[in-house]
Amino acid sequence: DLTKGNTKCMIEVGGETLISRLLRQLDSLQLSRIVLVVGYKSNELKKHLSSLVIRTPVEFVENTVYDKTNNIYSLYLAKKYLTEEDTLLFESDLIMEDVVIEKLLHHPYPDLALVDKYESWMDGTVVTLDKDNKIVDFLSKDKFRYSDISRYYKTVNIYKFSRDFATTHYVPFLEAY
DSSP, X not given: OTTTTSOGGGOEETTEEHHHHHHHHHHXXXXXXXXXXXXXXXXXXXXXXXXXXXXXXXXXXXXXXXXXXXXXXXHHHTHHHHHHSOEEEEOTTOOOOHHHHHHHHHOSOSSEEXXXXXXXXXXXXXXXXXXXXXXXXXXXXXXXXGGGGGGEEEEEEEEEEOHHHIIXXXXXXXXXX
């Protein structure tokens, strides 16, 4: 019922919408810009965001076929931004502590995907890691085995991509998509 006729990022928690909280957190980091891919209810979202006091420039990318595509396509639409500078990537309906963003931003690894230990109630992208915590495999539904869940991790839709990675790996992948 919370998202009926509304976008998930416009849900209020503690008197603040999820997107307002995330933008406030990002604004405190003195980033060069914030890029939002918008689709469903984009006019209402933009109107809401125009009422916020955000010093960081906000740019919008429109996904006009949001009802026929997924978040990978939305990312594809923003691909030019990925190749211009390093990128922090968040889904807009997440709640996290400031320290998570700060650790991600200042971590010495240039490319990161935050994951959490897999629990049976989780759905979405599941990965396996090696002993150095590097992603070894993305598990499709046909490769998923409940007997192996102790080795599985769930992506939490928080990423850091270097410009180099986006140029040499990620954008070519998106082009193939």
